[in-house]
Amino acid sequence: MRRWGTAAAALVLAAAGLTATAASATAATATATATATKANTRAEACATAWGSGDKTADVTAYTPLTNIRTGRHDCYDRMVIDTRAAGGNKVGYQVRYVDKVYQDGSGTAIPVGGGAVLEVRVAAPSYDPETGAATYPGRAGKPLPGVNISGYRTFKDTRFVGSFEGDTQIGLGVRARLPFRVLQLPDRLVIDVAHTWSTAR
Incomplete structure (x- = not known):
């Protein structure tokens, strides 16, 4: 019984770890997407076609x-x-x-x-x-x-x-x-x- 309980606990902990990892990856992807979107928006707002001629x-x-x-x-x-x-x-x-x-x-x-x-x-x-x-x-x-x-x-x-x-x-x-x-x-x-x-x- 003790071995089965230990194995079950290990499975629960592993599942929790996978869930946390997946959540972290999702959050990282969302942050990267938001950063890229912000950079693209700023790039469009700051596009300069003025040239450097006299x-x-x-x-x-x-x-x-x-x-x-x-x-x-x-x-x-x-x-x-x-x-x-x-x-x-x-x-x-x-x-x-x-x-x-x-x-x-x-x-x-x-x-x-x-x-x-x-x-x-x-x-x-x-x-x-x-x-x-x-x-x-x-x-x-x-x-x-x-x-x-x-x-x-x-x-x-x-x-x-x-x-x-x-x-x-x-x-x-x-x-x-x-x-x-x-x-x-x-x-x-x-x-x-x-x-x-x-x-x-």
């Missing part, structure tokens, strides 16, 4: 630059250039990848860190064209004042290059040559640089 807009009206700020997003890092544009006016720009950024007027090369460098040129001087008074406290070759990009996935460095004959130049160091877009709004210019080529997780 982006420009010719606008002859010059409006003073007042501030430059940055922000982190799920799919990209963002730079916003605020201006005094009013009445629906927009600001001209040229944004492109370069090997080096050379300061207008002097031709001085401004070092910018990162795996790739975007030169941002905007038709917004850092001074008031009417009075010559400074409207933005940027200093040539120095990081953008008030901008902290610590912990950003894409942005690696920022440099104020200079303001010459109505144009302001900015050097934006990024992790690699990645897709970017430029959004032109009435009182600001928005530059988004993706975290990766196909998706930005």
